Amino acid sequence: METGSKQWQKQAYLGIATTSYDLGDFKIAFDNYEKYAQLKDTLQGDEITTAIEELKTKYETQKKENEINLLQQSDLIKTTQIKTQKAQLYTKNILIISSIFVILVIVVSIYFILQKQKSKNELEKALAIKVTEETERLRIAKDIHDDLGSGLSKINFLSELIVKDKNLTNETTENVQSIAETSIKIVENMRDLIWILNPENTTLFGLVSRIREYSSDYLEDYPAELTFNFPNNVSETTISKESYREIFMTIKEALNNIVKHAKATIIEIQIELKNSAIEILIKDNGIGIVSNDSIKSNFLIGNGLKNMRYRIESIGGLFKLESNANIGTIIKILISLEKIKN
Amino acid sequence: MNLTIGIVEDEKNIREGIALLVDASEGFECKHTFDSAEEAMQKIPLLNLDVVLMDINLPEISGIRCVELLKPRCPNTQFLMFTSFEDTESVFNALKVGANGYITKTTQPVKILDAIIDIHKGGSPMSSHIARKIVSSFQTTKTNTELEKLSTREVEILDLLSKGFRYKEIANQLFLSTETVRTHIRNIYAKLQVNSRTEALNRVC
Numbered sequence: 001m002e003t004g005s006k007q008w009q010k011q012a013y014l015g016i017a018t019t020s021y022d023l024g025d026f027k028i029a030f031d032n033y034e035k036y037a038q039l040k041d042t043l044q045g046d047e048i049t050t051a052i053e054e055l056k057t058k059y060e061t062q063k064k065e066n067e068i069n070l071l072q073q074s075d076l077i078k079t080t081q082i083k084t085q086k087a088q089l090y091t092k093n094i095l096i097i098s099s100i101f102v103i104l105v106i107v108v109s110i111y112f113i114l115q116k117q118k119s120k121n122e123l124e125k126a127l128a129i130k131v132t133e134e135t136e137r138l139r140i141a142k143d144i145h146d147d148l149g150s151g152l153s154k155i156n157f158l159s160e161l162i163v164k165d166k167n168l169t170n171e172t173t174e175n176v177q178s179i180a181e182t183s184i185k186i187v188e189n190m191r192d193l194i195w196i197l198n199p200e201n202t203t204l205f206g207l208v209s210r211i212r213e214y215s216s217d218y219l220e221d222y223p224a225e226l227t228f229n230f231p232n233n234v235s236e237t238t239i240s241k242e243s244y245r246e247i248f249m250t251i252k253e254a255l256n257n258i259v260k261h262a263k264a265t266i267i268e269i270q271i272e273l274k275n276s277a278i279e280i281l282i283k284d285n286g287i288g289i290v291s292n293d294s295i296k297s298n299f300l301i302g303n304g305l306k307n308m309r310y311r312i313e314s315i316g317g318l319f320k321l322e323s324n325a326n327i328g329t330i331i332k333i334l335i336s337l338e339k340i341k342n
Numbered sequence: 343m344n345l346t347i348g349i350v351e352d353e354k355n356i357r358e359g360i361a362l363l364v365d366a367s368e369g370f371e372c373k374h375t376f377d378s379a380e381e382a383m384q385k386i387p388l389l390n391l392d393v394v395l396m397d398i399n400l401p402e403i404s405g406i407r408c409v410e411l412l413k414p415r416c417p418n419t420q421f422l423m424f425t426s427f428e429d430t431e432s433v434f435n436a437l438k439v440g441a442n443g444y445i446t447k448t449t450q451p452v453k454i455l456d457a458i459i460d461i462h463k464g465g466s467p468m469s470s471h472i473a474r475k476i477v478s479s480f481q482t483t484k485t486n487t488e489l490e491k492l493s494t495r496e497v498e499i500l501d502l503l504s505k506g507f508r509y510k511e512i513a514n515q516l517f518l519s520t521e522t523v524r525t526h527i528r529n530i531y532a533k534l535q536v537n538s539r540t541e542a543l544n545r546v547c
Contacts, residue, residue: 146353149447153448157362164367187447214506
């Protein structure tokens with residue numbers, strides 16, 4: 001504004017000077033021209049200053065803008081850096097977490113595997129101990145059988161030899177006969193004990209056949225009529241050696257009782273397979289167990305019966321005995337096949 | 343004439359016991375006993391014995407191998423296996439290589455003598471276990487055309503034997519004489535031995 005009015009003043013001086021000059025008033029024209037020139041110089045200095053000022057302002061502005069730009073750029077850089085860092089941190093975290101997870105899984109797996117191995121080892125160990133014990137037990141039994149057995153066999157053979165001597169009294173012959181029988185019986189019992197060493201499979205078919213075969217052989221010279229009532233088709237189901245032995249020994253004992261005490265004229269052996277159970281009946285028409293035999297033989301029979309019952313019950317079966325004086329005896333054995341399966 | 347008996351058994355008590363008993367029995371003579379298969383193989387071929395009682399579990403060479411080697415050299419001698427147990431597998435193997443029967447060591451002496459007489463007469467005792475073993479052995483080798491097959495009658499007899507029937511019962515059931523049943527069983531044993539030889543040859547060739 002000031003500059004503007006000064007411009008106007010300057011033009012006014014110039015106008016007055018020009019007019020005065022035209023009018024011929026040189027003094028006023030000169031004075032005014034001088035003022036005009038002065039003002040013009042001042043104004044020119046002002047203009048330069050203003051230009052400088054303007055330039056200065058422009059420069060400052062530019063500088064500020066640059067600074068702002070710089071600041072903005074550095075901000076951007078910072079943000080980018082932060083973003084990158086964040087991303088890196090995220091990846092890192094994921095990596096750490098998954099590593100921990102994997103390690104955890106491995107550790108847990110190893111733990112379980114070790115546990116399993118341990119329990120397996122323990123089981124194997126226990127089994128090995130059991131097997132060793134069993135083997136050792138059987139080895140001792142076999143040694144005893146072989147050593148004592150052969151000695152007893154010799155006693156048996158020699159007693160039989162003595163029995164052949166016709167010059168002996170009846171009593172001596174009887175006693176020696178008893179020695180022969182006892183010795184062979186002990187050998188048989190020992191053999192039955194270690195029979196379990198036999199590696200062959202025992203099947204239901206084998207058991208039933210064996211019962212028939214043994215009974216025929218055993219009763220061959222016994223003066224009684226023997227009938228079998230056996231099933232036609234017996235399965236080859238494998239049964240445990242224990243059950244095979246206990247059942248077979250029980251039948252042996254039963255037949256032994258008949259031959260020794262019953263005085264029977266009819267013997268019937270019946271085997272029936274029904275409802276997945278095996279039922280064995282041994283019937284005789286003898287004098288029955290309640291007879292007034294000597295105390296000694298009653299005691300022996302009693303023991304034998306106890307043994308038979310014990311054998312059958314030890315393999316989860318039922319043992320029943322019905323005996324009537326002078327009518328006969330029925331022994332009934334009932335066992336679920338499920339219990340004797342191997 | 344007395345039957346001449348030999349005994350191969352490593353247990354001294356049993357060997358001497360039986361020898362004494364057999365030798366003292368009427369109709370029997372037992373002057374030769376052997377405690378090993380090696381000794382038996384050297385001497386038995388020179389003796390022409392009627393029946394040899396052979397233990398299965400001998401030290402070194404087994405009784406089964408001993409029969410296998412002796413049988414071709416002593417065609418007139420019958421071999422009766424003598425075992426502690428009714429070990430079907432061993433007995434079966436012995437029968438395959440030429441043994442004629444078996445008895446267990448707990449057999450009563452009288453029955454041992456019966457078995458000796460029986461085997462000398464040509465009888466071949468067969469238990470239910472052995473019968474089953476033979477049936478399955480013929481079943482597994484049926485694809486081989488070179489092998490002898492069992493006749494229907496022989497199969498019938500084996501089936502009854504495996505079920506525990508005795509010779510007399512089988513004879514009754516099949517309307518045969520006991521003697522015929524015996525003959526069939528001898529033939530079955532013979533086929534078994536022929537087959538085992540053929541199989542052995544096939545294995546070598």
